[in-house]
Each structure stands twice: as C-alpha cells, then as structure tokens.
Amino acid sequence: MSKESYELKAETRERVGKGSSRELRRNGLIPAVIYGDKQAPVSIAISTNEVTKRVQAGGFMTTIATIDVDGKKYQVLPKDYQRDPVRDFMVHVDFLRVSAKSLVTVEIPVHFINEDKSGIKKGGVLNIVRHTVEAQVPANDIPEFITVDLDGVNVGDSIHISNVKLPKNVAPVIADRDFTIATIVPPTVPVAEDAAEEEAASE
Known part of the structure; x- marks a missing residue:
C-alpha cells in the first residue's frame, strides 16, 4: 500500500x-x-x-x-x-x-527481492530496464512499490511484466506488449583485465 x-x-x-x-x-x-x-x-x-x-x-x-x-x-x-x-x-x-473513485496514472517504483536465489549469486548482473512502471490505479489504493521476485531467474533470463504479480487494481499503461522490467546478464570483464591476462599468457 x-x-x-x-x-x-x-x-x-x-x-x-x-x-x-x-x-x-x-x-x-x-x-x-x-x-x-x-x-x-x-x-x-x-x-x-x-x-x-x-x-x-x-x-x-x-x-x-x-x-x-x-x-x-x-x-x-x-x-x-x-x-x-x-x-x-x-x-x-x-x-x-x-476522490475515492478517481483513477490516476502514476509511476510506481519497482523493488527486487531474492537476489541471492537467482543467477546473481553465480556472478550474473541485474540489468534494470525499468525502475518504475507507469500504471493506472484507484487514487485511494496506490501501492508503494511493485515487487519483482528474482527466485529462480538465471543468467540470460528476462523478466517481463507478465512475470510480475501486480498488486490488485494495478493496470500498466503499456498494454499492447509484454515489456521487459529487467534482465540478468553475464558478468562483464574489464578490457584492461583481458589485456593483462593475454600479456601474462604470452610471457
């Protein structure tokens, strides 16, 4: 709430x-x-x-x-x-x-839980595509945030709005596509580290 x-x-x-x-x-x-x-x-x-x-x-x-x-x-x-x-x-x-009957359009923040039960624990990186979701909701029932559960989400997976359990009466403004909230991507290795490893291997 x-x-x-x-x-x-x-x-x-x-x-x-x-x-x-x-x-x-x-x-x-x-x-x-x-x-x-x-x-x-x-x-x-x-x-x-x-x-x-x-x-x-x-x-x-x-x-x-x-x-x-x-x-x-x-x-x-x-x-x-x-x-x-x-x-x-x-x-x-x-x-x-x-009023209590008003429908309003608001940007609702997105919170992520269970990162330790996802591919992040194996070195993956959470790439947040949307920090908020624009939605229509009754004025007297605006949720403080939307919770995205990362339990079981692996490296390479994407989380779409259809994967998210939305609070009651929350309707995303974007209704014509299953948009992405976040992805878990493979860890990135800085170029400088790559170069150092290659140089060490050639010695």
Missing part, C-alpha cells in the same frame, strides 16, 4: 507571476496549483520546508495528501514539481484533485 496520507497547510495565492513567486520563495513558501475534477484551478502557497521534507522522505508522487487552504480541504495527488536547476530548491508544485 502507499504511504499513509498526510495534511499540508496552504494559503490562497491572490497574485501570480514571476515577481509574486519570487516574493513567496523569499518568505519560505512555494507557489502551487490544485487542478482537475472539472473544477477551476486554485492557486496556493505552501511551506517550502514541509514539501521538501515530503519529497525527501520518498513516495511523494504516489501518496494522497489533504491540503487545507484557509480552512477548505482538498484531497490531492502530487502530479509534478519543479526544482531550480542550479540551486536545487523547490520552485513549484502541481496537485491533482482526487
């Missing part, structure tokens, strides 16, 4: 634009917007510190939140956020209104 829901306090943002956004950031706030559900967007300002902590804790994009805007509460799912490319601080967040 997804992480436990949480609540953020926010205030209505009366003014928009670069000047207003810069002023908010100087005051420790991030400009944000709540949209969707066939309602007008709501421009808000939320605590930079609180949002940054939620992002750093993980699961931010797959956890339902409640935003209290001047006493009015919205159930939302974070859909996007931007960081300053130079100084790496949060600059904006987009939230999507959701």
Whole structure:
C-alpha cells in the first residue's frame, strides 16, 4: 500500500507571476496549483520546508495528501514539481484533485527481492530496464512499490511484466506488449583485465 496520507497547510495565492513567486520563495513558501475534477484551478502557497521534507522522505508522487487552504480541504495527488536547476530548491508544485473513485496514472517504483536465489549469486548482473512502471490505479489504493521476485531467474533470463504479480487494481499503461522490467546478464570483464591476462599468457 502507499504511504499513509498526510495534511499540508496552504494559503490562497491572490497574485501570480514571476515577481509574486519570487516574493513567496523569499518568505519560505512555494507557489502551487490544485487542478482537475472539472473544477477551476486554485492557486496556493505552501511551506517550502514541509514539501521538501515530503519529497525527501520518498513516495511523494504516489501518496494522497489533504491540503487545507484557509480552512477548505482538498484531497490531492502530487502530479509534478519543479526544482531550480542550479540551486536545487523547490520552485513549484502541481496537485491533482482526487476522490475515492478517481483513477490516476502514476509511476510506481519497482523493488527486487531474492537476489541471492537467482543467477546473481553465480556472478550474473541485474540489468534494470525499468525502475518504475507507469500504471493506472484507484487514487485511494496506490501501492508503494511493485515487487519483482528474482527466485529462480538465471543468467540470460528476462523478466517481463507478465512475470510480475501486480498488486490488485494495478493496470500498466503499456498494454499492447509484454515489456521487459529487467534482465540478468553475464558478468562483464574489464578490457584492461583481458589485456593483462593475454600479456601474462604470452610471457
């Protein structure tokens, strides 16, 4: 299951634009917007510190939140956020209104288990093709991650989405092909080591 829901306090943002956004950031706030559900967007300002902590804790994009805007509460799912490319601080967040009946599209992280029971134990290397799987899922039932069991997977084998036991109500967005999640490939030997072995053999 997804992480436990949480609540953020926010205030209505009366003014928009670069000047207003810069002023908010100087005051420790991030400009944000709540949209969707066939309602007008709501421009808000939320605590930079609180949002940054939620992002750093993980699961931010797959956890339902409640935003209290001047006493009015919205159930939302974070859909996007931007960081300053130079100084790496949060600059904006987009939230999507959701309800218990909402179907949302999210990127669900992939976790691997039983590596010691796979070809990795014999020297194989896990080549992860997809670190996340884009899926449609009910907003109130987003899994924290998808588990891929490597038990019995040998060197040279590929793990496709059809090999993965997906959580209930999770439907991959890619439905027209059996895409690859990961492979176990033979160990690679650095070229420098190959050359050294050849040189030693010729002596």
